[in-house]
Amino acid sequence: MYRNKVSIIIDLRVLDSNPLSDFNKYMYRQSNILSAKKAIKVILGTALLFTGSQSFAQETTSHSPYSKFGIGQMREDLLPQTRSMGGISTAIRYQAGLPILNIANPASYSGLNRTILEAGLYGNITQLNKGSAQDNTADFAFSHFGFGFAVARNHGIAFGLMPYSDIGYNITEMRTMGTITTKQSKQGEGGLNKAFIGYGFSPFKGFSVGGNAGFLFGELKDNLTVSFPTDFNSLNARSQVTRLVRGLIVDYGAQYSFPVSRKHNITLGYSGSLNNTVKEKTSQLITRTQPSADPDFENVALDSLPQIGERTRNINLPMKHNVGITISQGYDWMIGADLKYADWTEYQTRAGEASLGKNYGVALGGQWKPDAGSNKYWNIVDYRLGVRYNQGHITANNTRIDDMAVTLGFGLPLPETNFGSTSSRINISAEIGQQGTLQNNLVRERYININIGFNINDLWFRRRSYD
Numbered sequence: 182m183y184r185n186k187v188s189i190i191i192d193l194r195v196l197d198s199n200p201l202s203d204f205n206k207y208m209y210r211q212s213n214i215l216s217a218k219k220a221i222k223v224i225l226g227t228a229l230l231f232t233g234s235q236s237f238a239q240e241t242t243s244h245s246p247y248s249k250f251g252i253g254q255m256r257e258d259l260l261p262q263t264r265s266m267g268g269i270s271t272a273i274r275y276q277a278g279l280p281i282l283n284i285a286n287p288a289s290y291s292g293l294n295r296t297i298l299e300a301g302l303y304g305n306i307t308q309l310n311k312g313s314a315q316d317n318t319a320d321f322a323f324s325h326f327g328f329g330f331a332v333a334r335n336h337g338i339a340f341g342l343m344p345y346s347d348i349g350y351n352i353t354e355m356r357t358m359g360t361i362t363t364k365q366s367k368q369g370e371g372g373l374n375k376a377f378i379g380y381g382f383s384p385f386k387g388f389s390v391g392g393n394a395g396f397l398f399g400e401l402k403d404n405l406t407v408s409f410p411t412d413f414n415s416l417n418a419r420s421q422v423t424r425l426v427r428g429l430i431v432d433y434g435a436q437y438s439f440p441v442s443r444k445h446n447i448t449l450g451y452s453g454s455l456n457n458t459v460k461e462k463t464s465q466l467i468t469r470t471q472p473s474a475d476p477d478f479e480n481v482a483l484d485s486l487p488q489i490g491e492r493t494r495n496i497n498l499p500m501k502h503n504v505g506i507t508i509s510q511g512y513d514w515m516i517g518a519d520l521k522y523a524d525w526t527e528y529q530t531r532a533g534e535a536s537l538g539k540n541y542g543v544a545l546g547g548q549w550k551p552d553a554g555s556n557k558y559w560n561i562v563d564y565r566l567g568v569r570y571n572q573g574h575i576t577a578n579n580t581r582i583d584d585m586a587v588t589l590g591f592g593l594p595l596p597e598t599n600f601g602s603t604s605s606r607i608n609i610s611a612e613i614g615q616q617g618t619l620q621n622n623l624v625r626e627r628y629i630n631i632n633i634g635f636n637i638n639d640l641w642f643r644r645r646s647y648d
Contacts, residue, residue, distance in 0.1 A: 253348035258284040261632040265590025265610030266546030267567025271505030272450030278512040286434035286452040287391030290337035290381030299327035301634040335383035347372030373399035392433040428459025499523040516547035525574040542571040563592030578621040586614025603639040
């Protein structure tokens with residue numbers, strides 16, 4: 182049966198910002214802010230909750246049988262602040278009155294008036310069902326690192342490291358040909374990461390544009406093992422195909438923000454990418470092992486045959502277009518929606534692999550703060566909720582593999598320092614969803630993705646004056 186893992190991620194992320202004078206109106210008071218000591222307990226407690234049965238991090242954080250298609254399961258450029266709102270991000274510049282490091286749309290970097298440091302962990306719990314069989318998995322991993330700051334008024338730069346995709350499947354089946362019984366195990370592991378640097382600026386009031394340049398790198402491994410469980414005179418064979426992926430990728434975005442009343446503001450956003458092309462270098466290693474009831478002995482290779490002709494090719498990544506809108510009222514609330522499109526039809530699939538299609542998605546979400554000026558801690562917490570649906574680009578057994586989820590989360594403010602110039606926040610998000618179906622002999626995944634992030638929002642690189 183399929184075996185998957187669960188991942189827990191802590192994500193450090195940026196808060197929204199408006200002018201500093203407005204921000205100072207709502208400086209959270211030390212007496213009613215969660216202490217740093219309590220914050221650490223929240224992070225450690227959540228991590229232990231989801232990793233109690235897992236004592237170490239795994240090589241991959243995906244455990245979906247559908248990750249064997251293409252370059253694996255895609256990870257969007259989302260942090261907990263936006264994941265918890267259904268994944269809306271295209272039209273987000275500020276959140277709860279502070280600037281946000283919105284990597285999904287680099288046009289938002291023009292709104293940075295503070296230095297933002299982000300880091301995070303990601304966790305996943307998955308239940309897999311096929312017919313009457315069921316399997317549960319769990320895992321955790323480091324999620325991302327991001328850093329953003331203003332270089333001039335309405336000009337911002339960001340850089341960091343994000344997961345791009347990963348593979349994590351385990352499929353086992355028994356086959357009988359006459360009197361010979363074989364056990365075939367297919368396993369996938371590894372992932373791709375993206376190191377990026379981006380720039381955004383505002384050419385005129387309300388309008389901003391930006392772009393990210395990234396370097397994609399990583400390894401994807403597909404392993405096939407054929408063994409003879411009832412015949413100890415036959416040698417077992419194992420094939421490991423390793424795909425080494427490297428290349429430059431570019432994405433871009435634009436935003437236009439304008440007031441519709443004294444209290445309300447609307448932001449329109451667009452983000453996308455063209456068909457980025459990267460190189461994929463494939464190698465193969467075939468080994469034979471002596472069967473044994475002792476698994477340690479069986480893992481020792483008797484001989485090996487290195488790659489049969491190392492191959493290098495170019496692969497086309499999908500063209501993407503996203504549009505979004507948000508409506509906000511200062512520090513109090515924000516709602517928004519995104520429409521997402523990705524065209525995988527130009528991706529060069531491997532021999533024997535089904536062609537990929539087009540991905541269509543919609544996301545709805547928002548956040549609410551009960552009372553930004555309250556002395557009660559839970560009144561100044563950000564509460565977030567959302568929903569998303571994706572008609573996937575993968576087709577298996579003539580069935581489109583769709584993904585849907587309900588999301589929720591919290592933004593927990595921490596004590597401010599340096600007379601209010603430094604603020605931090607813990608952001609927690611949960612995605613409760615389902616991918617696939619039990620129909621047509623397919624696998625249904627039900628999952629809970631957890632992101633826990635911490636961000637620092639500070640006034641760095643400022644010119645000081647002295648009397």
